[in-house]
Amino acid sequence: MSRGEGIVLTDLTLTHGRRPAVHHISGxxxxxxxxxxxxxxxxxxxxxxxxxxxxxxAVEGKLAAPRRDIALLPQAAALDRAFPVSCLDVVLFxxxxxxxxxxxxxxxxQRAARDALAAVGxxxxxxxxxxxxxxxxFQRVLFARLLVQDAPVILxxxxxxxxxxxxxADLLALVHRWHGxxxxxxxxxxxxxxxxxxxxxxxxxxxxxxxWGPTGExxxxxxxxxxxxxxxxxxxxxxxxERSAA
Amino acid sequence: xxxxxxASAAPPEMLHLxxxxxxxxxxxxxxxxxxxxxxxxxxLAAPPLGVxxxxxxxxxxxxxxxxxxxxxxxIGFLVxxxxxxAMSVGGLVAGLIVGVGAxxxxxxxxxxxxxxxxxxxxxxxxxxxxxxxxxxGSVELSHLLFGSVLGVDDPALFxxxxxxxxxxxxxxFAWRPLVLECFDPGxxxxxxxxxxxxxxxxxxxxVLNVLAAFQALGTLMAVGLMMLPxxxxxxWGRSVGGMAYAAAGIAVFASVAGLLVSxxxxxxxxxxxxxxxxxxxxxxxxxxxxxxxxxxxxxxxHFSG
Numbered sequence: 001m002s003r004g005e006g007i008v009l010t011d012l013t014l015t016h017g018r019r020p021a022v023h024h025i026s027g028x029x030x031x032x033x034x035x036x037x038x039x040x041x042x043x044x045x046x047x048x049x050x051x052x053x054x055x056x057x058a059v060e061g062k063l064a065a066p067r068r069d070i071a072l073l074p075q076a077a078a079l080d081r082a083f084p085v086s087c088l089d090v091v092l093f094x095x096x097x098x099x100x101x102x103x104x105x106x107x108x109x110q111r112a113a114r115d116a117l118a119a120v121g122x123x124x125x126x127x128x129x130x131x132x133x134x135x136x137x138f139q140r141v142l143f144a145r146l147l148v149q150d151a152p153v154i155l156x157x158x159x160x161x162x163x164x165x166x167x168x169a170d171l172l173a174l175v176h177r178w179h180g181x182x183x184x185x186x187x188x189x190x191x192x193x194x195x196x197x198x199x200x201x202x203x204x205x206x207x208x209x210x211x212w213g214p215t216g217e218x219x220x221x222x223x224x225x226x227x228x229x230x231x232x233x234x235x236x237x238x239x240x241x242e243r244s245a246a
Numbered sequence: 247x248x249x250x251x252x253a254s255a256a257p258p259e260m261l262h263l264x265x266x267x268x269x270x271x272x273x274x275x276x277x278x279x280x281x282x283x284x285x286x287x288x289x290l291a292a293p294p295l296g297v298x299x300x301x302x303x304x305x306x307x308x309x310x311x312x313x314x315x316x317x318x319x320x321i322g323f324l325v326x327x328x329x330x331x332a333m334s335v336g337g338l339v340a341g342l343i344v345g346v347g348a349x350x351x352x353x354x355x356x357x358x359x360x361x362x363x364x365x366x367x368x369x370x371x372x373x374x375x376x377x378x379x380x381x382x383g384s385v386e387l388s389h390l391l392f393g394s395v396l397g398v399d400d401p402a403l404f405x406x407x408x409x410x411x412x413x414x415x416x417x418x419f420a421w422r423p424l425v426l427e428c429f430d431p432g433x434x435x436x437x438x439x440x441x442x443x444x445x446x447x448x449x450x451x452x453v454l455n456v457l458a459a460f461q462a463l464g465t466l467m468a469v470g471l472m473m474l475p476x477x478x479x480x481x482w483g484r485s486v487g488g489m490a491y492a493a494a495g496i497a498v499f500a501s502v503a504g505l506l507v508s509x510x511x512x513x514x515x516x517x518x519x520x521x522x523x524x525x526x527x528x529x530x531x532x533x534x535x536x537x538x539x540x541x542x543x544x545x546x547x548h549f550s551g
Contacts, residue, residue, distance in 0.1 A: 055432075074433070078432055079430060083429045089485075090429075090430075096437040097437050097438075
């Protein structure tokens with residue numbers, strides 16, 4: 001499943017308007033790697049994921065990623081769960097990059113969506129409106145959509161937030177399965193215990209990369225202290241990026 | 247007037263009464279038939295768009311567009327008088343400008359656009375009324391503001407039927423991207439579904455429908471037939487498609503019933519139609535099968551799904 005160079009960042013800077021979100025980050029997510037992205041609130045973790053998915057423009061520097069091969073799971077709060085669609089409909093949208101806006105779905109594609117629902121433990125939920133689901137069940141539906149998308153690169157933005165422990169365990173097992181299949185996985189996470197236990201690589205981000213590499217070497221007390229101090233400095237400090245003209 | 251064959255089940259006088267109340271107004275008067283055809287065309291196309299507007303939490307945008315077309319219609323009116331073509335072209339241009347402006351405001355404010363949109367439509371309404379008043383009397387002004395269902399002429403009828411046909415075709419064509427862009431715009435962007443373009447197409451359809459409705463219902467009532475059935479449909483359907491069918495059905499009922507009420511009680515027809523749609527909404531909130539108040543009260547918590 002892995003191919004090419006993976007995802008390569010070269011002196012990448014991202015902003016929200018004039019506010020800096022991520023500064024001058026360089027490095028590489030190797031093909032087939034399983035990386036946790038951690039850091040304080042406002043560190044630019046979600047922005048970095050969105051940029052890799054092609055949804056946020058780079059202000060400076062370069063970002064090389066196989067954009068067609070990427071599936072993104074956004075933060076759960078971004079979606080309107082009262083929307084009148086069924087679980088199966090949501091999962092079927094995972095076929096978009098093959099079926100597009102108009103083509104009828106083939107029987108095999110319908111079956112793949114049903115199988116995906118079964119694989120996340122939601123057999124028999126096909127016709128249920130998403131409005132009646134718990135947040136854990138809804139997250140399972142979104143993972144089923146990722147299964148159907150079948151992308152070589154998977155970006156997860158806080159995938160286990162606001163879900164029950166059992167759902168988190170089931171979904172984590174799915175992440176390991178994907179890792180075993182050679183897919184490249186990046187996940188924004190807050191639970192450091194989980195990161196230590198299940199994610200071989202870690203990027204500690206506080207607008208700038210504090211450390212990036214094997215999880216054990218990244219999550220040291222010194223690095224975490226540095227990240228926290230940088231986060232405290234943001235509140236007090238100036239708006240624009242001072243290291244460059246942008 | 248044709249006599250119905252007496253049916254065996256009901257006494258003939260009863261049928262006559264019913265026929266006089268429900269059928270005769272349309273059979274006897276051409277203007278009632280034209281009004282009916284125009285309103286039925288609007289009823290099939292506009293409410294499904296209203297469902298999408300409601301689901302996108304853009305109910306206010308419909309109002310903004312309906313008022314936003316007024317300055318354009320006024321300019322068309324100043325140039326060519328009460329000509330359907332001139333006013334429609336003016337209204338279309340103005341509506342698209344306001345639609346794009348509303349979209350820009352929405353992006354700039356990150357979705358907290360309601361105050362700016364309210365400001366925009368108040369300004370548009372005042373501008374339109376001012377422009378019209380420089381040349382026209384109060385009769386024309388009230389015609390433009392409140393419409394006259396009963397004065398629908400051939401060009402207006404063609405506009406309504408054409409817009410309705412185009413809308414239904416476009417909805418059939420673009421259903422999947424519209425639902426996706428509406429439900430999960432982030433995912434639509436991530437899979438490069440060109441959500442923005444579909445949304446633009448959708449806004450154009452809304453402007454066209456508001457324009458067509460304006461011919462019959464006037465700028466102030468045009469949105470009524472689009473939004474009220476859509477909001478009511480939320481209590482009848484569990485899928486976007488189901489809601490769209492329910493909304494069209496409610497709108498058809500409101501059109502027929504509203505025209506009859508207006509005929510028998512000598513009421514202005516636009517408001518009568520919108521009032522019937524409003525009554526259907528109240529009924530739906532109370533007794534609709536999906537989350538209706540009565541259903542919620544009667545259902546015992548133990549057995550709720």
